[in-house]
Amino acid sequence: MATIRDVAAAAGVSVSTASRVIAGNPATSPASRAQVTAAVKALDFRPNTQAQSLRSTRTNSLGLLVSDVRNPFFADLAHAAEQAGLDAGYVTLLGNANERVDQQDRYLNTLIQRRVDGILLTPHGDGSGAIADIVRRGIPTVFVDRTVDGVDVPTVTTDSNKGIQQAVQHLSSMGHTRIGFISGPQSTSTGRERWAAYTNALAMSSLAADVELVYFGDYQTASGAAGMQKLMNLQTPPTAVIAADSLMAMGAISCVHEMKLKIGRDVALIAFDDIEMFTLLDPSLTVVSNNVHEMGKLAVGLLIDVIGGRNPQSIVLPSELIIRSSTSSAEQAGSIITRGH
Amino acid sequence: MATIRDVAAAAGVSVSTASRVIAGNPATSPASRAQVTAAVKALDFRPNTQAQSLRSTRTNSLGLLVSDVRNPFFADLAHAAEQAGLDAGYVTLLGNANERVDQQDRYLNTLIQRRVDGILLTPHGDGSGAIADIVRRGIPTVFVDRTVDGVDVPTVTTDSNKGIQQAVQHLSSMGHTRIGFISGPQSTSTGRERWAAYTNALAMSSLAADVELVYFGDYQTASGAAGMQKLMNLQTPPTAVIAADSLMAMGAISCVHEMKLKIGRDVALIAFDDIEMFTLLDPSLTVVSNNVHEMGKLAVGLLIDVIGGRNPQSIVLPSELIIRSSTSSAEQAGSIITRGH
DNA sequence: CGATTCCATGGGAACGTTTCCACGGAACAC
DNA sequence: GTGTTCCGTGGAAACGTTCCCATGGAATCG
Known part of the structure; x- marks a missing residue:
């Protein structure tokens, strides 16, 4: 593999000059610029990044x-x-x-x-x-x-607060009073913040907070399924659920499917994180969107x-609530403002 | 930042010996091993990868x-x-x-x-x-x-052949005779191979090949939507469509939704590439799966x-066909062998 | 016209490792 | 006891760049 030495030799200049031309240093004459450039092309020279970094510490x-x-x-x-x-x-x-x-x-x-x-x-x-x-x-x-x-x-x-607040408000305005929450792990700041936002939002909408309605997952699909299962098996299951990330939302959906229930009709669902695929689901998913x-x-x-x-x-x-179809019953779906992808 | 020189000095050995100990070279005495190891820990020494690579060419x-x-x-x-x-x-x-x-x-x-x-x-x-x-x-x-x-x-x-063949066969056995194909770009080997596999499979199932039924996309979502739209607007639209990758399948689905039609009932769909989310769709998607x-x-x-x-x-x-619900009409859905995720 | 500035250039040290080579001493065989 | 082998060690070159410094010639200034 050609080195800058070879380039310098081929161009008939010193290594220093070759280096300067290659680095775009203006302290070079048009003549040497031309010769070095030609030599670089002829030898297909590629500067060795290791050597560059070693010397320049970048x-x-x-x-x-x-x-x-x-x-x-x-x-x-x-x-x-x-x-x-x-x-x-x-x-x-x-x-x-x-x-x-x-x-x-x-x-x-x-x-x-x-x-x-x-x-x-x-x-x-x-x-x-x-x-x-x-x-x-x-x-x-x-x-x-x-x-x-x-x-x-x-x-x-x-800032999850606004989005989650909007989500709870929206659900509350649709008549939901028992809103479940599949939370992220409390070892992450987002897990803590979103849970707090949910708790606050409940209070602001004058809804009672029921510890039973919160499940702590780990942001992975499986925990979303487990959470949904736990929530739906409560004596009084929630009529709406908010999942703190997309993967857990996916798990929640698969759980609902397995129970032969239908999102939107049997239980409303809102996911945190908007991903393209959520618009393709039937019903399309209402989400709290953040601009990744x-x-x-x-x-x-x-x-x-x-x-x-x-x-x-x-x-x-x-963050911002984007209302789609998963937060309305099937009958109401037509009357809701929807926003596609 | 500490260098191997500092380590050697702190350990009271030469740079060579320090290097040997760090590299796990067996030609070292227990005494120097202990001292160098201690020095590495004390100085929190991390070998500079640039220098290593420069010298060792790896x-x-x-x-x-x-x-x-x-x-x-x-x-x-x-x-x-x-x-x-x-x-x-x-x-x-x-x-x-x-x-x-x-x-x-x-x-x-x-x-x-x-x-x-x-x-x-x-x-x-x-x-x-x-x-x-x-x-x-x-x-x-x-x-x-x-x-x-x-x-x-x-x-x-x-090898897409087997999977696509199974797909066409499956669709044919369900009574489909006009099977559309949203192909990948012919500038990719997979684009060419899957199109050829589709054409072959049609012949093997004694189905007529209609050039109108093939749309050439670029493996991106938008082209899947465009392809589906073109196919569904044909004078005699296909009753089933195979999409050559997951993104184009997603585009196709969104197009079908926008036309207020339903996958499985109005048009059957099979996607190449299995991704977790396809099992969550309603109906869940029949796919040709490959083990990524x-x-x-x-x-x-x-x-x-x-x-x-x-x-x-x-x-x-x-590759292998995994039959789910998107290739059966809603009424038939119950009678189909399904395989979840 | 001499003094100063400017600019392109080349030489060579340095970056932090690895690795070749030589060296000295201990262990061993005879 | 001498000669050979073996093993741990240290010195120093090398990897391919960048960049500081010195140099010499041209250009500029008074």
Whole structure:
């Protein structure tokens, strides 16, 4: 494989000059520019990134560690972040933590070793372990979607309050008084925040809070199914359920199907996170939507700020209720304002 | 940040000895092993991967370039490949080509520069451009899902023939004679193969092939909707449709919904690619299933073989029809053998 | 016309590892 | 006792860049 030495030799200039031309340094004559450019093309020279990074201490790479790319929410996030990073000249290392702290730590360690310029993370756990390491080392980091108490890094999150409040209000206005909640794990900030938002919203709509109506899942499909089953088997089951993420909503739906019941007719359902497929369901799903794409883009922006030594403000994006058909009985479906995808 | 020099100094040994201990080289005394290990821990030393790679010419990284992680098929593939890679000590660089040759080439160039040890690729285009570059440079490469004519690298693909044949047979046995096909782009091997399989299967079931019944999409959601619309607006629309991938199937479904028609009752639908959500639709979708997880795992295995200098055989995985409810009218639904998720 | 500035250039050190080579001492065989 | 082998160790070169510094010639200024 050709090195910059070969290029310099072929162009009849020194290594320094070759390096300057390749780096776009203006302190070069048109003549050497032309010769080096020609040599680069002729030898099909590609600078060795390892050597560049070793010398310049920049790797032009970002680490993106999400819980699971198979979750459409994170897939969207990964896509948005990767594209935004690419536009800024960064390549993205993707890791899946599989909602497990040990895998997260393992991956963060790899990212430290690789000397990535910055890390984008949907954090899990309490900020000890590898998260403490990256903070201590001062590696530029931005948290996305979730935060960690006591860890002071910029974040991009969604304010679930408004959306969930709208959701409860909407259900209440449709006559629902027993509204179940399939919550995320309380070890995540989103799990805690959404549960609190739900509790608040109940109070604001003057609905009684019944602990029986809350199930604590883990943001994975299976726990959504388990939660729905538990709720529907109550002596007085809820007439409406809110699921705190898309995967648990999917699990809830499959559970309802297995019970030979129908969403919208037998039980209303609202999911947090909007994903394309929810519009295809019959009935299409009412959701609390958050702008994942924007989130990814903004997060990369913040991270680049941090890398640049600036101290950006955290960003909180709004959430919003999108009413579709899953929150009305079949008979009413026609009369509801719907918004497709 | 601590370097191996600092470690050696702290341990009271030479850099060479420190390096040996850290690398697990057996030519070390228990005494120096203990001291170096202690020093590593005390200084929280992490070897600089750039320097290691520069010297050893191995980066322990794989490049994975898929069309779009937001496509559940590729998300599954990415997850499987990433986990398999991690188990073998590799970290994965993920790229999205967005089904575009120029983005694919751009990313492949990045991977060349990064000196990844191997590349996993769902190739797009005709094997010119950057694909030719990586082959010429002898960079270990494995194609997944798709192949490229005339490019001789190991591949892991799915044999669509059996599945599509079963699909047509199944539809034919249900009395369908006009079966539409929303095809993938003919610039991809899977696009060509699945179309051919469909045509063959029609002949085997003694059904007439009508060019009107085939629409050529691009594996994206929008083209599935467009295809379905075109098919349903024919003078004699098909009574059943096969979509060549999950995204186009999703588009087709949304189109059917918009026409106020119902899958299964007004038109039967079979999708290629099984994704979890298809089991949640009402009616649940009959699919031709391929084992994505296995595909990713095997592909990484092949790639590691190639990296190791071996010359592994390409692998072809089978596809299989999974009958659910979307291929029966509502009335018949009860009598069909179904298989959940 | 001499002094100063500017600019393109080349030499060479440095980044943090790995790895080749040489060395010295202990253990062993005769 | 000498000669051979073996093993742990340290020194130093190398990987492919970037970038600081010095150099010399052209251009500019008074």
